[in-house]
Amino acid sequence: MMPSSSSAGGDHKHRSVLLESAVDYLVGSPAGRYIDATFGRGGHSRLILSRLDKAGRLLAIDKDPEAVQVGHSLAAEDGRFEIAHGSFAELDRELAARDWEQVDGVLMDLGVSSPQLDDASRGFSFLREGPLDMRMNPQQPPSAADWLNTADEKDIADVIWRFGEERFSRRIARAVVTRREEAPLRTTRELAELVAAAVPKKDKHKHPATRTFQGIRIFINRELEDLEAGLNAAVESLAPGGRLVVISFHSLEDRLVKRFMRDLARGPQLPRGLPVTAEQTETPFRLVSKALKAESEEISDNVRARSAVMRVLEKRPGNTDKGERP
Structure with a gap:
């Protein structure tokens, strides 16, 4: 290559x-x-x-x-x-x-x-601490953070289920809404840790936030x-x-x-x-x-x-x- x-x-x-x-x-x-x-x-x-x-x-x-x-x-x-x-x-x-x-x-x-994955400032990766952005075109709103901090719980669950194929999407959406009532989600690490805590069963071959990040990214970028x-x-x-x-x-x-x-x-x-x-x-x-x-x-x-x-x-x-x- x-x-x-x-x-x-x-x-x-x-x-x-x-x-x-x-x-x-x-x-x-x-x-x-x-x-x-x-x-x-x-x-x-x-x-x-x-x-x-x-x-x-x-x-x-x-x-x-x-x-x-x-x-x-x-x-x-x-x-x-x-x-x-x-x-x-x-x-x-x-x-x-x-x-x-x-x-x-x-x-x-x-x-x-x-x-895009390797640059922490773009917010695509749960492995790197950075702003929760995920936009391929940063000039085009909304960012992942803006959407997660304002969307309805059902909409968040639907996106994570439909585009991330995450079976625990409802648990994760509930955790997002509960968390943002205290303070808005701002970073990739915050979201990754929230998802890891919300998912009751872990896949030993895949980070628990993999599907959630995929689903949100696909949605944000259409x-x-x-x-x-x-x-x-x-x-x-x-x-x-x-x-x-x-x-x-x-x-x-x-x-x-x-x-x-x-x-x-x-x-x-x-x-x-x-x-x-x-x-x-x-x-x-x-x-x-x-x-x-x-x-x-x-x-x-x-x-x-x-x-x-x-x-x-x-x-x-x-x-x-x-x-x-x-």
């Missing part, structure tokens, strides 16, 4: 998971147009650029202002590259602003990045809503032969991606006996491979790779319903 540049805010490194495999599946034309929808610190973007010729173009997108700052440095080095600050849910708007009707590939490397919108925008933008490559890191993301790609690849499920031909039900999309995971060597080098799942969808080369790109 190839480490990227350090973040603008410090020495926090990010190693892109499934780096070579993702770019191998993504880049089919050296002169093509590609989207790195989750720039991070540029690991995938740099490798994509190395596969493009002088006519190739790469647009990156990221919610995180620190990531965008790194992207501006890369854009200054390479005129084939540019970066936009925002969510990949707005992919269609970014393409329209550049008169890009179609692209040859879109890459999404989902979830929180290593620099990760699943943005993912659904981004997937739809991505497939709409694909040229014939173009591919959508998505790397997920937890079951909620992967289930959404799996179902989305499966439904597009198999097309409408019609009742038996309808007078339709195979051509009439043929879908313009196909699954390129089964779900792919990191090899043991990569996992031993980067423990965060162990939960990564990569899926690839292709728009069939013969489908020209939107016309060939000039």
Whole structure:
């Protein structure tokens, strides 16, 4: 794996998971147009650029202002590259602003990045003392602390259950409300200790606050809503032969991606006996491979790779319903 540049805010490194495999599946034309929808610190973007010729173009997108700052440095080095600050849910708007009707590939490397986790000031990790923030874009309210200190107990429980899949979500929500009546929650350590005390049964392989932090982070950043919108925008933008490559890191993301790609690849499920031909039900999309995971060597080098799942969808080369790109 190839480490990227350090973040603008410090020495926090990010190693892109499934780096070579993702770019191998993504880049089919050296002169093509590609989207790195989750720039991070540029690991995938740099490798994509190395596969493009002088006519190739790469647009990156990221919610995180620190990531965008790194992207501006890369854009200054390479005129084939540019970066936009925002969510990949707005992919269609970014393409329209550049008169890009179609692209040859879109890459999404989902979830929180290593620099975000490792920087205590961002508030993503229960292992590091820091402000209870969790926002990928710190300019976008509310922070995790603001929400936890004002939300209804039921809403807190629902978020932790739905997005964190935490079976003790009601106990945790009750503990949050009881605690904030005394003093507002402000730090990651306060929340982690509160959850650990509220959970009656511990998983010896997982910190008791893991699922709670995941659920709150996903909710605060609208990760699943943005993912659904981004997937739809991505497939709409694909040229014939173009591919959508998505790397997920937890079951909620992967289930959404799996179902989305499966439904597009198999097309409408019609009742038996309808007078339709195979051509009439043929879908313009196909699954390129089964779900792919990191090899043991990569996992031993980067423990965060162990939960990564990569899926690839292709728009069939013969489908020209939107016309060939000039």
